[in-house]
Amino acid sequence: LGQVQQVGRRLRKHGVRARGIGLKIRFGDFQTISRSGTLPESSDLTDDLWRVARDLFDKWARQAFSPVRLIGVHVDRLDTADAQLDLFTDPQKQKQRSLDRAMDAIQEKFGTGIVKRGADV
Numbered sequence: 001l002g003q004v005q006q007v008g009r010r011l012r013k014h015g016v017r018a019r020g021i022g023l024k025i026r027f028g029d030f031q032t033i034s035r036s037g038t039l040p041e042s043s044d045l046t047d048d049l050w051r052v053a054r055d056l057f058d059k060w061a062r063q064a065f066s067p068v069r070l071i072g073v074h075v076d077r078l079d080t081a082d083a084q085l086d087l088f089t090d091p092q093k094q095k096q097r098s099l100d101r102a103m104d105a106i107q108e109k110f111g112t113g114i115v116k117r118g119a120d121v
Contacts, residue, residue: 001117003073004053008046009104011075017042018075021052025060026070035060042079045096046117049075 011018022036035056039048053073106115 001050003071004050005046005103005117006112007073007075008044008049008100009107011044011078012100012104016078016080017044018049019077019079020075021049021056022074022076023053023056023060024070024072024074025068026072028067028069030069033060036076038077042077044100045093046100047096049073 007018018039019042020036020038022034024032024034026032037052037056039052043049057071103115103117107113
């Protein structure tokens with residue numbers, strides 16, 4: 001979740017949204033695999049990114065879990081945040097966007113780790 005928060009914060013800072021998200025998983029012997037997924041729509045919301053990243057990891061863990069050395073998160077298929085306007089704004093997404101912006105502002109002013117999501121504690 002922490003890595004996804006960082007990626008989401010960078011997306012919002014640069015005014016872009018991602019359509020794809022990927023995981024890099026490296027094992028103790030330095031063998032590396034990657035898994036990728038697609039978001040239903042371009043997003044910079046931490047919850048949207050986390051949902052897909054968590055699903056990718058859980059699917060891998062159910063099929064072939066083994067101890068890991070490194071896990072990385074990246075996004076791709078970027079577009080500008082204003083590329084497509086929402087005709088019907090979802091109140092829950094608006095609330096999430098406000099929460100993400102507030103957390104970004106707090107972390108920008110006081111440093112990362114000063115405020116955490118409930119799931120990240």
